[in-house]
Amino acid sequence: MNEKMRKRNTETCFLPGLGPDNAGKSLAEAVQSRELDRWEAFPVLLASTAEAGEFSLEAANASLNEEEKPVLRALIFVSLGLYHHLGREFAWTKDLSGDFAPRLTANFSDRIRLNTEIELAGLRLVPERVKAYFQKNFRPPKVPVKTLAETGEKLDLELAVSRIFTQRQKDLFLKRLRRKKMTKTEKEYFSRVIKKKLQALANEELHSLAKKVLE
16 A cells, blocks of 8 residues: 555544544554554554544444454554654543553553564554654644533633643543443543542632632
8 A cells, every 4th residue: 555545544534523433433443454554554543533532442442352452452552652752742642541551652662763663463563654654644633622512501611621621621521511421431530630620620719719819
């Protein structure tokens, strides 16, 4: 597969705005393809999906069998290692720390730095190709930001929420607000991170002091 065809495949396998389930299926299809070109382009697909706020490990795993799931994890490790090597910081990568040990991410980062081939399910990924493709083709997706207006709240409230929460945190905040079902990982993250922020925001004394400071 030449560079032009690979770029077209990467762009069309993920269409922002279709939701986590469809984005998860796109990631799963890339894994199932067992095509070296698509695996080398996986970091672009993952970053595009996550930057649009539509990455769901659960949704991706739901479309894979038990033999394919480890390949997905390995490709995510390769991607995280690449981002680390390139110094690309994404807020959503911190949310994966519970599922993907930093030690293994660092291991893949070192292999990419040394340009050591990565053998994965019988295929050999060349780090230099993976890195070059990401640098040339990754562009943060231009998607409409989900607004709190969907819940009947004022639009200026969204601005305030966006200054406090990351995109993923805001999505989970809305999910909880709408009483939608959350995965185990989402519940744990909500309790560990978002709930603490909400408790601070709900503190009346802090609210009062903030208003005084701003007067």
